[in-house]
Amino acid sequence: MKKTELKSYLQAQTLCEQVLQEASVFCQPGVSEKEICDLILAQFRRQGVKHFFHQPFAWFGDRSRFQDFITPLHFMPTARKLLKDEAFILDAAPVVDGYICDVGLSFAPQFEGETLQEFQRGQKILQGLYQSIPKLFESEISVADIWQKVDQELRSQNADNCHQFYPFEVLGHRVYKSNPTVDFYLLRFGLGSAQNILSHGLFSQLLGPKSKSPKEGLWAIEPHLGLKGFGMKFEELIYVQDGKAQWLKQMHLQEEAHV
């Protein structure tokens, strides 16, 4: 993949992070998941975004650990309102100038005492995964084994594996360029952009427990863990090439330092 293309993916990711960070300020007690998702959509429209791989999701409080999620409908934004001192997750996948990105961020209000400790524990686990996932991609193990390793790591840290509740239990998926002229949405997924990914195959595009896909390429990786009363995740783009794996953000920082 060309450097200019990777830069465009990174720009898309940065824009998405900015929008989600800005929206998080407006996640106040009393605002519902539906309202905040509508607001994020509107913020993206203001930035000129027209299409989405998936429209924004917001999960508040215990819903952020996918408590009792059985069907895909449970992932949809609901009228549930954010309560005081509840953690939440915002997740969006806009198509920015033809480049798909997928970003998920966890937020916590001013926690205190035990809940703060639990949140900090979650942060530590996610930071650990952020460090170890590129190394797993660089190792000899298969993508299915990466899924298993992350699962083992979460269990050993006494955290639940929540990404196993995603469709196909995915820890991640590939992303590509996408340029739909019109888009229809099914369960908030843009059929144009989804079809673009699916045109390369289904299971080869997903990082699940049974995937047999090669590791090379651009992935959106989203480890999601469940703690006591809430869930946490991050989602970022990672590029794997010639046995080397790097988060796009870090790749850019390294290049900047080099310059």
Next chain:
Amino acid sequence: MESNVFYFIHGFPDGAEVWSALKDLCLGTSYTFDLSQIKKPESGADLVAAHLGVLAPALAAKKKIIIVSHDLGVPQAWALAPYLGSSLEAMVCINGLSPQQFHSRLRNPQQLLKSWYMAPFLTPGVGAMTIAFGRKLLEKKLRQCGWQGQPQRFSDYYLYSILGRGLFRKARTSSKVLQISASEDPFLLPVTVAEMQLVADRFEIEITPGGHWLQLEKPEWLAQRIAEFLKGVHEKN
């Protein structure tokens, strides 16, 4: 107080210029919303996002906001309130109603008579036609009621009315509210205590002689009344 951060939201069929006199008299930083300056919204959420876009620098700096709104700017202020949470210091509503208060007025024949002009604008398609064919008559009527704005803003009213539906929600705030009603307002009856109890725990009602555009008629009085109200808010905090 110079640390005050005001956010002025205009009504129909005005623009941000309606606040010039009052803005100069209110001590502090001011942000104004001008509907004609924003990209055509597709939904109520677009309008909320536009408001929040204006306020983003103040919110990023952890400033507390005082919303001053007029007429159809008032329901927008109420739509914004939940997203601001504790960053909303106080609200000043001038000759305008919250969505819940609007609903409760639908059962008031006296108010319905005053709001005769609303009906076509609340019907999709009819509002645009009314603007196209009845513009001059509407402008004449509004000028008789004290309006001093520019006629091109009429199209904004249509926009407001349609988007207003998207903004309708049962908003309630724990921030203090000052509701100012003019006794000779040709469009609205003065707000009652029962109506205020629908939306706020802490509020003051001021009924003053004057017409619909108080910020143009008596800006000095209004600035003084707002300063007095804010003094109370700051003391309480």
